[in-house]
Amino acid sequence: MFSCKTSPEVGGMGHSVKRKEDARFLHGKGNYTDDVKLPGMLSMVMVRSPYAYAKIKSINKEKALAIDGVLAVITGEDLAQYNLHWMPTLLSDTQMVLPTDTVMHQSQEVCAVIATDRYIAVDGAEAVDVQYEPMQAIVDPFKALDDDAPLLRPDKEGQKDNHIYHWERGDKAKTEAAIAAADVVVKERIHLPRIHVASIETCGVVASYDKDTEKMLIYLTSQAPHAIRTILALVAGHVGLSEEKIRIIAPDIGGGFGGKVPVYPGYVVAIAASFLIGKPVKWIEDRSENLVNGFARDYHMDCELAATKDGKIQAFKVSTLADHGYTDSSANPSKYPTGMFSICTGSYDYEHAFAELDAVYTNKAPGGVAYRCSFRVTEAVHAIERMVDKLAAELQMDPAEIRFKNFIKKDQFPYASPLGWSYDSGDYDATLKKAMEMVGYDDYKKEQAEKRAQGKLMGIGLCTFTEVVGAGPSKDFDILGIAMFDSAEIRVHPTGKAMARFGTKSQGQGHETTYAQILAEELGIPYTDIEIEEGDTDTAPYGLGTYASRSTPTAGAAAAIAARKLKDKGKKIAAHLLEVSEEDIEWEVGKYFVKGAPEKSKTIQDVAFAAYTNFPPGMEPGFEATHYYDPPNLTFPNGAYICVVEVDEETGAIDVKRFVAIDDCGNIINPMIVEGQVHGGLTQGIAPAMYEGIEYDDEGNVLNGTLMDYLVPTAVESPHWETGHTITPSPHHPLGAKGVAESPTVGAPPAIANAIIDALYPLGIKHLDIPITPAKVWEAIQEAKAKA
Ligand code: CDP
Incomplete structure (x- = not known):
């Protein structure tokens, strides 16, 4: 069994300390995307398709635009002028941002209404007149493969049927031979149904483009803000959004469960709208939109x-x-x-x-x-x-x-x-x-x-x-080519308190507590003295985000290794302070001491202070470390x-x-x-x-x-x-x-x-x-x- 190396006050690994973030949540002080309010902020609401498969014959914006407070109705044709009407999915397929001619599923986004507040935007969405020509939808995946099934994605070059890809692993011939020769074989067709993550907070974005600084500030319900920043820059670089000008802040997130990894059309349209109008634009999904638009x-x-x-x-x-x-x-x-x-x-x-x-x-x-x-x-x-x-x-x-x-x-x-x-x-x-x-x-x-x-x-x-x-490991894992690893950056201040930033992003898992506990375990600094930050691409080290239970295996490991780099530097400083050679210094959680003379010691806090005030000649001052961990x-x-x-x-x-x-x-x-x-x-x-x-x-x-x-x-x-x-x-x-x-x-x-x-x-x-x-x-x- 695991035994704790630290005292409950230090709160390293194995201690059931209370979550540091909970006071904020319990007192109603969490700050979610929908809590963000910026001066002059506009609201965006989507018009959605009632049909699962239909041609769009016309979109008439007139009545909507006549409503006081409706500023714009953005269609696929509008986005097409900037080549922003399609985007890549995270698996290199393509997805419509807004359609120009066909809708492909019920509740697909057809166009977006921007207004001075959400109520007006909803009225505007109801006033948009869309004429459709419905077609027979393909619902059954087995029938989608029939020879006479209509081709759903003629937009994809070379696509001749509704088959996307075939994948296989293992030795088919040997497996089939073993099955044929076996005493007993059991068979079953098992269906795992289409379900929804149904997180408490739906998806949403606030995009705010500043024409003077050319900076795009985006508050986003994102489990992977850095990766999304890179993808946005790759997709929208041609209209002037380059990566150093994009800042994504993923504030508190009310549950992600994988549903907040992808880029949704609403994100892209809100960002494009803010870019074009020059004002902040907010789009927050309602519950039904959230339930029917992903699986x-x-x-x-x-x-x-x-x-x-x-x-x-x-x-x-x-x-x-x-x-x-x-x-x-x-x-x-x-x-x-x-x-x-x-x-x-x-x-x-x-x-x-x-x-x-x-x-x-x-x-x-x-x-x-x-x-x-x-x-x-x-x-x-x-x-x-x-x-x-x-x-x-x-x-x-x-x-x-x-x-x-x-x-x-x-x-x-x-x-x-x-x-x-x-x-x-x-x-x-x-x-x-x-x-x-x-x-x-x-x-x-x-x-x-x-x-x-x-x-x-x-x-x-x-x-x-x-x-x-x-x-990761990065050799095998990526998001659209961006290698998967993760990162931690630790800054120990002169008074021995610390701040650490990570490339992951908690959605309720308690990272502000457990990452502090990892650092407490490694450095002996009490977990209460360590602030943890995630989710701001301008400040956090690059990382691939939180999903698939990857935070502990990747960023948790990065934290431990970054802390060990600090400990190594601290050893040199302790040797300097104690006037012995580095080889004579030993570590016990929270302090360095002279081998054989434990009364001669310096705490991690003493060492941190010295890193800014009394470091060995020739040593780089400061007490900070970063590690990008690529798991083996x-x-x-x-x-x-x-x-x-x-x-x-x-x-x-x-x-x-x-x-x-x-x-x-x-x-x-x-x-x-x-x-x-x-x-x-x-x-x-x-x-x-x-x-x-x-x-x-x-x-x-x-x-x-x-x-x-x-x-x-x-x-x-x-x-x-x-x-x-x-x-x-x-x-x-x-x-x-x-x-x-x-x-x-x-x-x-x-x-x-x-x-x-x-x-x-x-x-x-x-x-x-x-x-x-x-x-x-x-x-x-x-x-x-x-x-x-
Ligand atoms: O990536 P995500 O945070 O969703 O998953 P995780 O790495 O499994 O961690 C979930 C929470 O459990 C985090 O607060 C971890 O620090 C904590 N945890 C832990 O205390 N001990 C472990 N061995 C694994 C996770």
Whole structure:
């Protein structure tokens, strides 16, 4: 177990200190993009398409412009004059900023109304007269590939059908041969539905162009402000926006979960409008706009898992159809168009695996958001974890036993996975054992047997996942060519207090506290004496932002190494002050002392003061350090989750009785923050498992575009989460830490689905796609009874 090296007052790693940022949030002093008010600021509202697929016959601005206070109506034709009507997505596809002739999904932005306030802008938007010629939308991704399906993207040179790309990993021939020769093969088509991140704060921007200084100041709900600055400069450089003139400030953010990584058309139009009008322009999405204009997941996965008859897994094959809507706007690194889906071989040791994916266009919103996961890990984990349970059911084996039989063992790390990853560390047996003890697995097994004998439906579901977080390394990971690493810059002031800035950007994860704790651990300066800043591109060192649980693996590591650079400099200063040679100086958290004479010492604060007042001759003054950390590998956190449910046969109602989550994220910086991350993540895991899914009718209308219909779970729906940890430090991370934030969102859905299917097993129900709602369960029960 991890033992703290620092006192609670210093508050280094392992201390559950309270979050420094919380006073500001609890007192209503958070400063979000919509809180920004600038003199003369205008408001922008979008006119949106009621159709999923239609030609635009005309846009008449007249009535809107006649309204007092409406200053402009900006159309695609207007932007086309500056070649700003299309933009690249983060995965090198193209997306309309505003259309010139065709709308491709319901609620697509058609034009923008700029007015002196939001109310007038809304009136103006209603007064714009757009004439459409509706066309038959393609909603079903399988039908999008039919030979007679209309070509949705004729604008793309060389595009002959609606197929976007094919990707594959692994040895197809060997995997298929192993499957053909196996004793047992289980197969299933698994759909992970289109869902939305539904963060509390929607997306928004305030753009303010100053014609005199030529500076563009942008307040943006962005998880990656530096990358967005570079992309804006590349896209809009030709109209005079060059990178040194763009300042992006990502203020407080009310939840991102991947949804605040991309560039949305509203951002670009507001920036263009401010540039043209010369006044600040604010655009804030409303809730429905937010809900229907982006998505995560939407993978249809055909899985085959092969094993010997005693349950030793031999091969896994998964062929996926990915519905990307009208453009592939996934935020994935270019070498990984399907993100880290190839982690789909899971926590198990076997030789043969093959994964392939075909992506298609449909008339739905662009998205492919990596919703609280490393670019498609949720999909991967759901596939393998459902299939392992299916195999256990087929072989009548206990799902825990089959997992123990197939786990990668502790001494096999670093483990080379069949699809090309090098897992850094883990002790999967210990993690699952701990979860089983905590839940009382054996007792539940007995209770289940008794309940089944009484005709009651009780299920126990397991998920033992391996995650992959912390992009870079830069050799493999990028955003539109910008290499992924991250950065920390520390300034220790003469009085021994400090300020540190990072290239990441918290959206509620507590970075202002945990980064200060890392520095406290390394330098011995109390965490309360260290201010943390992120999100301002004019001041923070360049970084790739926060998503995919990358902050701890990358910027957290950068902080530790920058602090170590400072410690090295401090050693020279201490030697000078103590009049001994550097070799005679030793370090103990917070102070330097003379070897063998611990009473002769200088605190880190003494040394910081001397760095400005009494440094050795020839030494560069000051006490500052910067590090850009390019990780040698990703980190591979893991977890064992167990869910116990009861299902009411009459109504299909599902009662989650217990949920135990044991996570292993290596060494923990702040246990209380990690627990909070796990609680929130688990709730975002039960969401798609039992409630959430964006639904469309055949015309491409979104059927649940409000929070009345799109069921985001609240505290009432959330079970009591029981959490715990095993600790297997990452061998390559300077602090032995791994990321944690997304693990629970990844691990919870299969645990819940497996529990519900296990409950329904006596009725012969072998699979249901999530969200598994009471209505879906009820229907499945009726069908099963009709068949029996
Ligand atoms: O990139 P993001 O901040 O979303 O994810 P993360 O690196 O997993 O960190 C989420 C929060 O948990 C941060 O405040 C981390 O410092 C904290 N954390 C921790 O205390 N110990 C760990 N081993 C991992 C994360």
